[in-house]
Amino acid sequence: MPTDTVIATHDLAKHYGDVRAVDGIDLDVRRGEIYGFLGRNGSGKTTTIRMLLGLIRPSSGDVTMLGTRIRPGEQKVLARVGSLVETATAYPNLTVRENLDIQRRLTRSPRGAVAEAIALLQLEEYADRRAGRLSLGNKQRLALARALLHRPDVLVLDEPANALDPAGIVEVRGLLRRLADERGVTVFMSSHILAEVAHLADRIGIVHAGKLIEELGTDELRTRSRAFVKVVVSSPDRAIALLDDRLGIRRVERTREGGLHLFDGLDRAAEIARVLVGDGLDLSRLCLVEEDLEAHFMRLTGGEA
């Protein structure tokens, strides 16, 4: 494990009966990095986060945070970790300030930490309002304030932009960026919204069906797009043979709908049409497709692009 590794998992898995919620995830998150954990609903993001925090016990594999092996009940290292798991929750009968005071006492933070967290999340107007009477967006701000109050070295945030309005999302994004850049805070954040992660993360792990299926830098993700010629033809097998034989197009992918994606000959659409029609095949569709970032994600996670 490299010395600047802050969060590491090895073959991390959680099974519920036959359901493999998390299935052998290896992570290596570095100091000061913002790591986006991207996946669709039910892909295993929250279960992974719960294991990172020792809220649930892995079926196999292990988690190491700041050099300490995490197990349920492991509390020392948690003094350096701030977290927000799934929905933002608070004691509804207590005010924002009182909720944060509980966090302050239990993390042994100085008295000024509550006011600082309130200011950081711009909750001054609501500081003496009961949590049960806050809007969803302000509850989310309160949860983020709670996570940040004790100035943690690591933030583990599950869908931090949930319920925030667009301006709030931009604010939180800026706040997390500043924490990473100025204080060297390591941020591990999950999201199912690609744009949110793409705007903020230094590195992205794409999780699907409990597996980490791709890990890449945001620059790589931004430039990762693929173009292909989409062909829908009456006899795909015959078409594949013809394209190979006549045009030398060999990188071909079949789609579940019976179409073909041709990754060679992107500028030879007219020739492709001539060859297929000339051989008597019914060509119902031929077009050039350029997949964007979202399509890439959807393709990886099995959705419709």
Add this chain to the structure above:
Amino acid sequence: MLRQVLATEFLKLRRSKITWLSWLAFAILPLAGGLFMWIVREPERAARLGLLGQKAGLAGVTADWPSYFTMLIQEACVGGMVLLAIIAAYVFGREHSEGTAKNLLALPVSRHWFVVAKLAVILVWFGLLTVLLIGEGLLVGTLLGLPGFSMPLAVSSIGDILIAGLVGFLLIPVVAWIATLGRGYLAPIGFTLFMLVMGNVFGATGWGKWFPWSIVPMLAGIAGPRVEVLAPGSLAVVGLTFVLGVAATMWQWRHADNTQ
């Protein structure tokens, strides 16, 4: 750290409806007993109250301090057990119902302290309610001018109320464990009501002294003849129930997966 956890547990009760409802519930009990005494003492006025007057007359109760103290003991036992269960369900179950358990478990605090602090809050809370019941009972009895007061009777009766409350509290860790296991309010309250029924059933048999939930009703004389001194076996059963309840609750907090 326990001091900090205790402080936060008390802070969580602020503006809580359950806190005030519990005070109201226990404040009504001596008044209800006092009303009953008044009806018994004033049969003519009681007759004008219809069924309530008849019932009061049928009970064969005399309007004096010994009867009133017996009534207070019964109220403290049955009302106390139900109220203790509601308080325990609230203190432990709310963390799951309100989804805050995950926040606590991700803090740098030994999970055992939460269990200890919550039990301490319940003990203090219920202790204060019991003091209220005793104080208000003494006041109501004095205002009614009930005859038959003596200091030994008062000390003995107050002692019985405190012992019944303490025994009831010793059964609470099991309720706390059910609240943690069931992740909410319903399971522990349902469990307690079921155990109260079972306690009355067992209390009417020779096995009552071995069944923890029979012991409080037996102390109150609700399940069969009143038992004024607990058998050593009963004390051991109650003590063991407490120890097992605390251990199970701590284990649940420390080791169980939190998936809420």
